[in-house]
Structures are given as structure tokens and as C-alpha cells.
Amino acid sequence: MWIEGQLGIAYAKPARAMRETIEIVRALFKGGDVTYRGGVFKISNLNLHFRPPRVTVPVYMGVLGPRNLEMAGRIADGVILSIMTSVSYARFAIERVRAGAAAAGRSIDDIAICANLIVAVSDDERRARDSVRPYIAMLLSFMADQADHPMFSRAGFDPEEIRRFGMAAARGESPLGLVTDRFVDAFAIAGSPERCRDALGELIDAGVTCPIAFEVPGTSPDTTIRAVARHLMPHFL
Numbered sequence: 001m002w003i004e005g006q007l008g009i010a011y012a013k014p015a016r017a018m019r020e021t022i023e024i025v026r027a028l029f030k031g032g033d034v035t036y037r038g039g040v041f042k043i044s045n046l047n048l049h050f051r052p053p054r055v056t057v058p059v060y061m062g063v064l065g066p067r068n069l070e071m072a073g074r075i076a077d078g079v080i081l082s083i084m085t086s087v088s089y090a091r092f093a094i095e096r097v098r099a100g101a102a103a104a105g106r107s108i109d110d111i112a113i114c115a116n117l118i119v120a121v122s123d124d125e126r127r128a129r130d131s132v133r134p135y136i137a138m139l140l141s142f143m144a145d146q147a148d149h150p151m152f153s154r155a156g157f158d159p160e161e162i163r164r165f166g167m168a169a170a171r172g173e174s175p176l177g178l179v180t181d182r183f184v185d186a187f188a189i190a191g192s193p194e195r196c197r198d199a200l201g202e203l204i205d206a207g208v209t210c211p212i213a214f215e216v217p218g219t220s221p222d223t224t225i226r227a228v229a230r231h232l233m234p235h236f237l
Contacts, residue, residue, distance in 0.1 A: 085203070132184060141175050
């Protein structure tokens with residue numbers, strides 16, 4: 001796992017740990033000493049020792065699975081969907097958030113639905129689409145052990161199609177050739193301004209309220225920002 005393997009953080013009771021972290025942070029920002037006895041975290045008389053600029057801070061949860069998405073609907077101010085968010089997965093994820101919100105007597109209208117999106121907009125459509133392929137290949141190689149996750153099944157991919165990326169990387173081979181147009185269409189907003197506007201419009205129609213444009217490695221952030229500002233923002237703001 002990425003959490004344990006690369007960050008060195010024990011991945012025990014992750015959902016409970018996330019919920020307890022939110023409860024502790026919210027209590028700390030209210031001021032004073034905080035004592036907390038949870039199933040994962042225990043603290044005694046913890047104090048920030050400064051006056052926070054605001055008593056309440058918005059909590060956005062970057063989560064993937066159904067139960068954690070429902071938890072976000074119950075307790076968070078916003079959810080940040082995976083960078084591998086397709087239109088179909090966005091609909092699935094938002095329904096889980098909606099279910100969690102309803103269970104807590106909340107409205108999904110009060111929860112920001114964000115999504116990290118791989119974005120490459122250019123009048124040179126082929127260049128834009130080709131620019132995202134290496135990044136998609138790298139991400140799928142890292143996530144191949146989650147091949148049966150709804151992120152992929154909801155986008156119409158068989159687990160074996162995803163596992164091939166991990167298998168190629170394990171053999172020391174480049175998985176770039178596995179990134180067909182189908183993967184680009186599912187997991188990126190890439191191509192001509194018209195194509196990208198249509199793709200972003202589908203995600204917004206699915207319920208995404210806060211698209212987050214990720215620059216593609218090899219493309220400067222300034223280029224991505226200017227392209228989004230010129231070709232996309234005027235049509236959605």
C-alpha cells in the first residue's frame with residue numbers, strides 16, 4: 001500500500017482514524033485544552049497555544065471507497081474525488097455521498113463535490129491527448145492492486161485491463177502502450193477546446209461542483225492555467 005510502503009504510516013482502521021482526526025482537529029480549533037479517547041488516537045490536554053484565525057475550518061475528505069464516501073457525506077464539508085474520476089464513477093461516488101448526507105439529516109447541496117482532473121487543452125488535439133498518456137500509465141501502474149475498485153469498474157474497465165499496467169511495470173517494461181484512447185477519454189479532459197468543454201460539462205452534469213485542474217507532468221502549470229482560463233472558464237462561470 002502507498003500509505004504504508006511510501007509514507008511509513010500504519011494503515012490500521014483507516015476510516016476510524018480519519019473520523020477521529022477530524023473530530024480532534026475541530027475540537028482544537030475551538031480553543032482550550034482537548035482530551036480525546038478514541039479507538040485509534042488518544043490525547044490529553046492538547047492545546048494549540050495560539051488563537052486560530054477561525055473557530056471552524058472546512059473539512060474536505062479525499063476518499064475513494066463507498067463507505068468512506070458515505071462518511072464524507074455525514075461529517076465533511078466537502079469531498080475530493082480521485083484524479084482517476086470518470087463521469088460514471090463521479091455519479092456513483094456522489095450517490096454514496098448523498099446517502100451519507102441523508103443519513104445524517106444533511107443536504108448534499110451543502111457539501112462541495114470536488115474532483116482532481118487531468119487536464120490538457122490545446123488546439124493541437126493529438127498533442128494534448130498524447131501528453132496525458134504517460135501520466136495515466138504511471139497512475140494505473142501504481143493503482144493496479146486496486147483493479148476491482150469502482151473507480152475502474154464504473155468506468156467500464158475489466159480488472160485484468162488495469163492489472164496489465166502493474167504487470168508491465170513489474171517486468172520493467174513501459175506500460176505507456178496500454179493507454180488507449182478509451183483510457184484517455186475516461187480519466188482525462190484532454191484534446192481540443194471543444195472536446196474538453198464537452199468532457200468537463202459531463203462531469204458538472206454528473207454533480208461535480210468544484211473541478212480541480214491538475215497540470216500534466218512535462219507541461220508547465222502556467223500553460224495549464226492559461227488554457228483553462230481561456231478555453232474552459234468562460235463557458236462555465
